[in-house]
Amino acid sequence: MNRIYGNEELLATLGSMVTRDRAAHSVIFYGEKGTGRKTAAKYYTSLLLCSSPEDGKPCGVCASCRNVAADNHPDVYYAQPSGKLGAYNVETTRQICRDAFTKPNNDTGRKVYIFRDCRNTEAAAQNTLLKVVEEPPDYAYFIFTAESLSAFLPTIISRCISLPLSPVTEDEARRALTETDFTKEQADEAVSHFHGNIGMCREYLLDGELRKQVDLTKRLAESIIRKDEYELMRTLGEFGTERSSLRSAFTMADKLIRDAAVFAKGSSAAPISCCPDAAQKLSEVISAYQAARIHSCISKAWDAVCGNVNAGLVLTALCADIMTAAV
Numbered sequence: 001m002n003r004i005y006g007n008e009e010l011l012a013t014l015g016s017m018v019t020r021d022r023a024a025h026s027v028i029f030y031g032e033k034g035t036g037r038k039t040a041a042k043y044y045t046s047l048l049l050c051s052s053p054e055d056g057k058p059c060g061v062c063a064s065c066r067n068v069a070a071d072n073h074p075d076v077y078y079a080q081p082s083g084k085l086g087a088y089n090v091e092t093t094r095q096i097c098r099d100a101f102t103k104p105n106n107d108t109g110r111k112v113y114i115f116r117d118c119r120n121t122e123a124a125a126q127n128t129l130l131k132v133v134e135e136p137p138d139y140a141y142f143i144f145t146a147e148s149l150s151a152f153l154p155t156i157i158s159r160c161i162s163l164p165l166s167p168v169t170e171d172e173a174r175r176a177l178t179e180t181d182f183t184k185e186q187a188d189e190a191v192s193h194f195h196g197n198i199g200m201c202r203e204y205l206l207d208g209e210l211r212k213q214v215d216l217t218k219r220l221a222e223s224i225i226r227k228d229e230y231e232l233m234r235t236l237g238e239f240g241t242e243r244s245s246l247r248s249a250f251t252m253a254d255k256l257i258r259d260a261a262v263f264a265k266g267s268s269a270a271p272i273s274c275c276p277d278a279a280q281k282l283s284e285v286i287s288a289y290q291a292a293r294i295h296s297c298i299s300k301a302w303d304a305v306c307g308n309v310n311a312g313l314v315l316t317a318l319c320a321d322i323m324t325a326a327v
């Protein structure tokens, strides 16, 4: 079973609910990518199904815990997203509602439905779930994970317990990495880019694509410093023009700009971008006010992407806006 680092409050809440026999039937785990939402969903599932939990924690060794860890438990259902946007559709949620009225097979008498990475889920699909989330059968539990609560209708949120996942401290992240697959040097390098986000640190060490994106983010900073609009455009384009690539590009650029603002103000807030050194250099040429304007440009560009504006047009407008803001 994957361990959850940090997030003590969240673990204590889950443990106390189960120990008091008041386990929440519907839970949303939310937080930025890499903070352990899926691990938390599995942890709570194990806790609900474990045959001998101890002190509000799953034992990790019983058949149930092992099956949950191996994604192999007959009473744990992972809803399948569909379509280009990876959303859950009405057919899927209807089928789950029907299934939820069939009793489970296991000794704990519980079954768990997990909806991972909820985003772009149409209102009709969420409305289908409303009834069963509001008045679930005694044995049925629903777990949702998402980057933010904005993925859900207010009516769903009001019927769930929402628990945020936070990045851990940099020391905890180093410990998590060295306790698993990585050397101290690798852990130091990853933490210098992704700080207390263990999932992103792991991805950085295992995935060439994320390394490339870190290099591109450094180039973004350099092109703004040199006021080179053409290079800025070329660099953003290298992230790719799919919505998911643009999302990564905009997220990384936005964190870079946030750090530049923090450095420009002389604040001691901890950096959050993947290249604090580049943000430091950027802060020598743009003010906190200019950084705030660039942040608005990036938000506007993301809204345009979500409104299905052509990626090329969005990037052209964004680069021009950034250059205007940075002068």
Ligand SMILES: [Zn+2]
Binding pocket: 049, 050, 051, 052, 053, 058, 059, 060, 061, 062, 063, 064, 065, 066
């Ligand atoms: Zn167990």
